[in-house]
Amino acid sequence: MTPTLKQDATKALDYFESKVAFTTGPVELDRMIKNHADIAIIDVRAEEDYEKGHVPGAINLPKEKWGTLQGLEKNKTNVVYCYSQQCHLAANACVEFARNGYPVMELEGGFDAWKDHDLDVDKASINRLIKQKTNKLFNK
Numbered sequence: 001m002t003p004t005l006k007q008d009a010t011k012a013l014d015y016f017e018s019k020v021a022f023t024t025g026p027v028e029l030d031r032m033i034k035n036h037a038d039i040a041i042i043d044v045r046a047e048e049d050y051e052k053g054h055v056p057g058a059i060n061l062p063k064e065k066w067g068t069l070q071g072l073e074k075n076k077t078n079v080v081y082c083y084s085q086q087c088h089l090a091a092n093a094c095v096e097f098a099r100n101g102y103p104v105m106e107l108e109g110g111f112d113a114w115k116d117h118d119l120d121v122d123k124a125s126i127n128r129l130i131k132q133k134t135n136k137l138f139n140k
Contacts, residue, residue, distance in 0.1 A: 090110060
């Protein structure tokens with residue numbers, strides 16, 4: 001005799017409402033970017049991996065720099081991503097950033113899913129542009 005699985009509809013509703021509220025997919029993020037949505041995109045991978053390619057407009061904030069919260073926006077949704085579906089860097093970063101009062105959303109599948117959908121990849125370092133602007137402001 002095969003056991004039957006009976007799912008609790010109320011728990012399912014809670015789970016999927018949270019999933020939709022706090023995660024997005026690559027195609028949806030691409031659409032947000034193209035529609036100039038009010039978001040900040042945060043790449044929590046290692047700097048050398050970010051430099052090889054990243055989601056257009058993403059700011060790199062690797063784990064060792066999470067405490068700085070640099071690049072995060074309190075008045076925007078911060079879409080956070082890491083390497084892959086199996087990587088938990090983005091989820092852990094979301095916990096840390098939300099704990100500090102930043103609205104967050106995780107990109108499901110990470111950068112691997114982004115590339116799998118053949119979406120645009122940027123190799124120019126936005127972090128360098130931010131540093132250049134900061135240096136000009138402070139005459140460095």
